[in-house]
Amino acid sequence: MRRTLKHGLIATALLLAQAPAAEAHIVAIRLGDFYAGALHPFTDLQDVLLWLAMGLLAGSLGAARGRWLVALFPLGLLAGLALGARVGTIAANPAIDAVIAVVLGLLLAAGARVPTVLLCVMAFALAALRGAANASDLAPNTDRLLFAGGLACAGYAAITLIMALTLAFRGPLSDSSKDSSKDTSKDWRGIALRALGGWIAAIGLMMAGLAFAS
Amino acid sequence: MSLRSLRTLPLAAAAILLSQPALAHEQADVGGGLAAGLLHPLTGADHLIAMVAVGIWGAQLGAPAIWVLPITFPLVMAFGGVLGILHVPLPMPEVVIALSALVLGGAVALRLKLPFAAAAAIVAVFAIFHGHAHGAELPGSANPLAYGIGFVVATGLLHLCGIVIGTLTRWPAGERIVQGLGAIIALLGGYFLLHSLGASA
Numbered sequence: 001m002r003r004t005l006k007h008g009l010i011a012t013a014l015l016l017a018q019a020p021a022a023e024a025h026i027v028a029i030r031l032g033d034f035y036a037g038a039l040h041p042f043t044d045l046q047d048v049l050l051w052l053a054m055g056l057l058a059g060s061l062g063a064a065r066g067r068w069l070v071a072l073f074p075l076g077l078l079a080g081l082a083l084g085a086r087v088g089t090i091a092a093n094p095a096i097d098a099v100i101a102v103v104l105g106l107l108l109a110a111g112a113r114v115p116t117v118l119l120c121v122m123a124f125a126l127a128a129l130r131g132a133a134n135a136s137d138l139a140p141n142t143d144r145l146l147f148a149g150g151l152a153c154a155g156y157a158a159i160t161l162i163m164a165l166t167l168a169f170r171g172p173l174s175d176s177s178k179d180s181s182k183d184t185s186k187d188w189r190g191i192a193l194r195a196l197g198g199w200i201a202a203i204g205l206m207m208a209g210l211a212f213a214s
Numbered sequence: 215m216s217l218r219s220l221r222t223l224p225l226a227a228a229a230i231l232l233s234q235p236a237l238a239h240e241q242a243d244v245g246g247g248l249a250a251g252l253l254h255p256l257t258g259a260d261h262l263i264a265m266v267a268v269g270i271w272g273a274q275l276g277a278p279a280i281w282v283l284p285i286t287f288p289l290v291m292a293f294g295g296v297l298g299i300l301h302v303p304l305p306m307p308e309v310v311i312a313l314s315a316l317v318l319g320g321a322v323a324l325r326l327k328l329p330f331a332a333a334a335a336i337v338a339v340f341a342i343f344h345g346h347a348h349g350a351e352l353p354g355s356a357n358p359l360a361y362g363i364g365f366v367v368a369t370g371l372l373h374l375c376g377i378v379i380g381t382l383t384r385w386p387a388g389e390r391i392v393q394g395l396g397a398i399i400a401l402l403g404g405y406f407l408l409h410s411l412g413a414s415a
Contacts, residue, residue, distance in 0.1 A: 045244060045359050109285050191281045198285040199366050202292035206352065206362040209296030 033143040037150025040134055041158075046097045047130055053104035053200045054126055055159050058119060059166025060108060060193050065116045066163045069123045073159040074152040076124040080131020081148050085138055095211040100126060101204025108197025111190065127155060166193065247357030251364020254348060255372060260311050260406045261344055263399045265369055267318035268337055269376015270392060274322060274383055279330055284373050286334075287341055288366050294342035295362070298349025307343050308410040314340035315403025322396025325389075344369075 041047035054073070058066035104122075107114055114122075134151055138144060170189050255261045272283040297304065304310075317336065320326070328336070348365045352358050379395065382388030 045357075045363070049363070109289070191285070194281075195284040195370065198288045199370055202288035202295075202366045203359075203362050205289065205292040206295050206299065206349065206366075207359060209299040209349065210352070210358050210362075213299050 031146065033146035034150040036142070037134075037147035038154040040137065040147075040151065041130065041154055044133075046094075047134070049200065049203060050097060050100055050104070050126060050130060051155075051158050052162060053101060053108065053197075054123055055162025056166050056193065056196060056200075057104055057108045057114070058123065058159070059163035060111075060170065060190075061114060061119065063163075063167055065114070065119055066167075068116065068120050069163065070156065070160050072120055072124050073127045074155040076127025077131035077134070077155040078148055078152050079124075080128035080133075081135045081151055082131075083128070084132035084135025085144060093211075094207060094214075096129065098204050098207035098211055100129075101207060102201050103204075105197045105199070105201025105204055109194050109201055110197075111194055123159075169193070243357050244360045247360030248364045251361035251366075252368045254351065254361075254365050255368045258347075259402065260315055261347070262372060263402055264311065264315045264318055264340065264344065265372035266376040266379065267315065267322055267396065267399045268340075269373040269378075270322050270380040270396065271318055271326075271333070271337075271376075272373070273377045273380020274325060274392070275327065275330070275333060279333060280377060280380075282330075282334070283337065284370060284377070287337065287373060288370060290338045290341040291345035291348075291369060292362075292366065294345025295349030295352065295365075296345075297342070298346040299352055301350070304343060304346050306410075307346055309407065310340070310343040311347060312403055312406035312410045314343065316400050316407055317403070319396050319399030319401070319403050323393050323400055324396075325393065 041051070054069070058069050131151065138147060170193065255265060268283060268287065272279045294304075318340070321328075321333075352361050380392060382392050
C-alpha cells in the first residue's frame with residue numbers, strides 16, 4: 001500500500017513537472033483551437049451555471065426524459081456557434097441568461113414534471129444561445145472546425161456527466177416515473193436537488209437585478 | 215457511485231486544474247468575488263446566527279417547514295438582494311436583522327410551534343432584510359455574479375448546519391441542548407439589537 005502511494009506521488013510530481021511543456025506542443029500544431037473550444041465555456045460563469053441547471057433538471061426528470069439531451073445539447077451548441085459565426089458577434093445578454101436561470105431553477109425547485117418535448121426544446125434553445133455567445137470570441141485565425149469540435153465535445157461530456165451524476169445521486173427509488181404510487185417528494189435526495197434549484201433560481205434573480213441595475 | 219469511479223476523480227480534477235488553455239473571455243476575479251460572497255454571511259455574526267436559527271427552527275417544526283425552508287428561503291432572500299442591488303431603501307435594516315436573531319433564537323429556545331404559514335411569513339420578512347444587506351454590497355464586488363453565487367451557497371450551507379443541529383431534538387438531552395443554543399442566539403440577537411439601536415439613536 002505504502003509502495004503504491006510512493007509510486008503515485010512520484011507519478012503525480014512528474015505529471016505536474018511536465019504539464020506546461022506538453023501544452024505548448026499541442027498549441028503549436030494548432031490542436032490548441034480544439035482545447036480552446038472545449039474549455040472556453042468553463043471560463044464563463046453564465047455557461048457553467050446554465051449548463052449545470054439544465055443538467056440537474058434533466059437528470060432529476062429521469063433517464064428516459066433526459067437521454068435526448070446527450071445528442072441535442074451538443075447539436076444546439078454547434079447550431080448556435082454556426083449562427084454566431086455567420087451573423088457576427090452576438091453579445092450574450094445578461095438579462096436573458098438571468099431569466100433562463102430563474103426558470104430552470106424554479107422548475108427544479110418545484111419538482112415540475114417537464115414533458116420530454118418541452119425539455120428537449122428548452123435544452124436546444126439554451127445550447128444554441130450559449131453556442132452563439134461562445135462564438136463571440138472566435139478570432140479570424142481560429143480554426144473554426146476544431147473550435148466547434150471542442151465545444152461540442154465539452155457540451156456532450158458536461159451535460160452527460162451532470163445528468164448521470166444527478167441520476168446516480170437520486171437513486172433508483174426516487175424515479176417516480178417508474179412507480180407513480182411512491183411519493184418521492186419527501187425523499188431527502190429529491191429535496192436536496194430541489195434546494196439546489198432554489199439556489200440556482202436565487203442566483204438568477206440576482207443576475208436579473210444586476211442586469212437591470214447596470 | 216462505485217469506489218473505482220471515485221478513484222478517478224482526483225485524476226480528473228488534476229487534468230482540469232493543470233490545463234492552461236486560451237481563455238478569451240476569462241472573467242475578472244471570479245475567485246475573489248466567490249470568496250467575498252462565501253465569507254460575507256460567515257463573517258457577520260448577526261447573519262450567521264440568524265441563518266443557523268432558521269435551520270434549527272425548521273427542524274423543530276418538522277415537515278413541511280424542514281424541506282420548504284431550504285428550497286424557498288434563498289429565493290426570498292434573493293428578492294431582498296435585488297432590492298439592495300437596486301438601492302431600494304428598507305426601514306432600519308440593521309435593527310431588523312438583529313431582531314431576526316432575537317426572534318428566531320427565541321422561537322428555538324421556547325420551541326414555538328406556529329402554523330406553517332405564520333412561521334414562513336416571519337422567516338420571509340427577515341430573509342428580505344438579510345438579502346438586502348448582502349445585495350447592497352454586491353455591485354461593488356470585483357465579480358458580482360461570483361459574489362452572488364458565494365453568498366447563496368454560504369447561506370444554504372448555514373441552513374444545513376442549522377437543520378443538522380436541529381436533528382438533535384430526536385433525543386431529550388439533544389432537545390435541551392438545542393433550546394440552550396436558541397437562548398444563546400436570542401441573547402446575542404438582543405445584544406446586536408441594543409447595539410444597533412444605540413448606533414442609530
